[in-house]
Amino acid sequence: MAKDKIINVTLKVWRQKNAESKGHFETYDAKDVNVNMSFLEMLDVVNEDLILAGKSPIAFDHDCREGICGTCGAMVNGYAHGPDKAVTLCQVHMRSFKNGETIVIEPFRAKAFPVIKDLAVDRRSMDRIIAKGGYISVKTGNAPDAHATPVQKKASDLAMDAAACVGCGACVAACPNASASLFVGAKVSHMGLLPQGQPERKQRVQNMVWQMDSEGFGNCSNAYQCEAACPKEISVDNIARMNRDINRCGN
Amino acid sequence: MKLSSIRKKQIVAVSGLAMVGFLLAHLSGNLLLFKGPEAYNAYADFLHSLGPILWVLRLGLIGAVLLHIIFTVLIVKENRQARKDRYAVVQDHRNERSLAVKLMPYTGFVILAYIIIHLLDFTFADKTTIINGVDYGLYGLVITTLRNPLHAAAYIIAMFSIGFHLSHAFQSVVQTFGLSSEKSRPKLMLASLVFGLGVALAYSSIPLYVVATFR
Ligand code: HEM
Numbered sequence: 001m002a003k004d005k006i007i008n009v010t011l012k013v014w015r016q017k018n019a020e021s022k023g024h025f026e027t028y029d030a031k032d033v034n035v036n037m038s039f040l041e042m043l044d045v046v047n048e049d050l051i052l053a054g055k056s057p058i059a060f061d062h063d064c065r066e067g068i069c070g071t072c073g074a075m076v077n078g079y080a081h082g083p084d085k086a087v088t089l090c091q092v093h094m095r096s097f098k099n100g101e102t103i104v105i106e107p108f109r110a111k112a113f114p115v116i117k118d119l120a121v122d123r124r125s126m127d128r129i130i131a132k133g134g135y136i137s138v139k140t141g142n143a144p145d146a147h148a149t150p151v152q153k154k155a156s157d158l159a160m161d162a163a164a165c166v167g168c169g170a171c172v173a174a175c176p177n178a179s180a181s182l183f184v185g186a187k188v189s190h191m192g193l194l195p196q197g198q199p200e201r202k203q204r205v206q207n208m209v210w211q212m213d214s215e216g217f218g219n220c221s222n223a224y225q226c227e228a229a230c231p232k233e234i235s236v237d238n239i240a241r242m243n244r245d246i247n248r249c250g251n
Numbered sequence: 252m253k254l255s256s257i258r259k260k261q262i263v264a265v266s267g268l269a270m271v272g273f274l275l276a277h278l279s280g281n282l283l284l285f286k287g288p289e290a291y292n293a294y295a296d297f298l299h300s301l302g303p304i305l306w307v308l309r310l311g312l313i314g315a316v317l318l319h320i321i322f323t324v325l326i327v328k329e330n331r332q333a334r335k336d337r338y339a340v341v342q343d344h345r346n347e348r349s350l351a352v353k354l355m356p357y358t359g360f361v362i363l364a365y366i367i368i369h370l371l372d373f374t375f376a377d378k379t380t381i382i383n384g385v386d387y388g389l390y391g392l393v394i395t396t397l398r399n400p401l402h403a404a405a406y407i408i409a410m411f412s413i414g415f416h417l418s419h420a421f422q423s424v425v426q427t428f429g430l431s432s433e434k435s436r437p438k439l440m441l442a443s444l445v446f447g448l449g450v451a452l453a454y455s456s457i458p459l460y461v462v463a464t465f466r
């Protein structure tokens with residue numbers, strides 16, 4: 001069997017003890033990195049060395065490590081979720097980097113995403129937006145028949161596209177204004193496109209947008225960085241839809 | 252009354268569009284310069300003969316400028332606050348130059364400075380321009396002002412700032428009102444660029460013509 005390619009990289013990692021402390025970059029050498037490792041596995045190996053040396057390991061968010069939960073994320077060389085297109089950070093592999101490369105790793109930065117420690121950020125601001133309208137109110141009981149409520153194919157497709165949002169916050173991280181418009185647009189669209197979402201459609205968009213504004217996210221300047229950074233390739237059409245929905249319902 | 256971030260953007264968009272309307276009307280009027288002093292001065296006289304209507308238009312324009320400035324300053328301030336801690340490294344995720352959007356506050360500022368200079372040059376100036384015993388009026392004032400190459404260059408820079416501003420703004424307005432789609436967006440972006448460049452070139456033709464013709 002052919003031998004796996006091995007590279008050495010230098011990491012410049014943002015280290016910050018807690019939300020209150022200032023934070024700074026530290027440089028680490030990651031030696032003998034198998035290019036088939038995932039980016040997070042590479043960090044695991046660096047962390048093992050740090051622990052053995054009696055130092056505090058680099059804190060970073062992760063959970064499923066298969067690109068579906070939306071927990072992971074950091075700015076890698078200036079890109080949210082690293083340089084690869086349409087993947088979460090856990091799906092980036094070391095083959096995307098060159099031997100001898102210096103990799104700069106920073107947390108997602110936004111006022112609404114305070115740093116907890118190192119690369120781990122507090123994204124509960126997004127949960128609070130969801131709590132304002134990311135649901136539909138239905139009578140509980142037996143599951144209705146699948147064909148009880150007809151849904152147009154087009155609406156169903158678009159709703160599924162919007163529902164692909166895993167709420168990772170890359171849109172906020174990549175936005176020059178740290179706006180959450182793509183996230184909120186996706187959530188508003190996901191339910192607003194379906195018949196089940198109609199009764200609460202107006203109050204949903206109003207309440208979610210107001211919550212977004214009050215969390216300290218920036219305003220949308222239509223720079224479309226969010227769409228390009230999104231690991232699920234959520235379209236800014238969802239922002240357009242949110243903008244239209246706001247026009248139907250007041251402020 | 253509470254205004255959502257989206258509403259604030261819409262105020263910026265509508266006031267911007269009002270200014271674009273003015274910009275096109277102003278351009279068509281000023282291109283009469285190429286027809287000579289009679290046509291140009293007649294157009295100016297026609298505008299002044301509108302009396303109260305002219306003042307309604309002027310007040311509308313002043314209102315649009317003020318609203319645009321107030322709300323963009325507010326928005327930009329909020330945007331800066333939304334990311335106080337800057338990235339050490341940040342890349343353009345779209346991998347194409349989106350410089351126009353980054354420079355909106357700066358091109359906007361150049362435009363504001365230009366508006367002030369422009370009003371001092373022509374609106375608040377004495378409009379009798381006697382050359383060899385003949386009064387060329389406003390036409391003469393424009394020629395004598397823009398004949399200075401530095402003055403002309405400043406005007407051209409300002410026109411390209413407006414063009415650059417509009418190259419982002421035009422398509423941005425459509426998205427702000429939720430009227431663009433994945434299909435139309437690339438075309439709108441191109442149309443926006445062409446529009447911005449077109450406005451810049453059309454306006455720049457005036458100082459260029461004056462410098463080239465009346466040395
Ligand atoms: C007077 C000085 C001006 C300043 C300070 C200014 C500033 C700005 C800024 C900062 C934005 C971007 C707001 C954002 O981040 O979304 C903007 C957008 C815009 N500006 Fe201006 N601007 C000025 C003059 C003008 C003029 C003269 C025009 C038209 C002829 C214009 C048309 C627009 C339009 C159409 C938009 C886009 C609105 C949208 O995104 O929907 N602006 N302006």
Ligand code: FES
Nearest residue numbers: 063065070072090
């Ligand atoms: S860890 Fe779940 S998406 Fe990356």
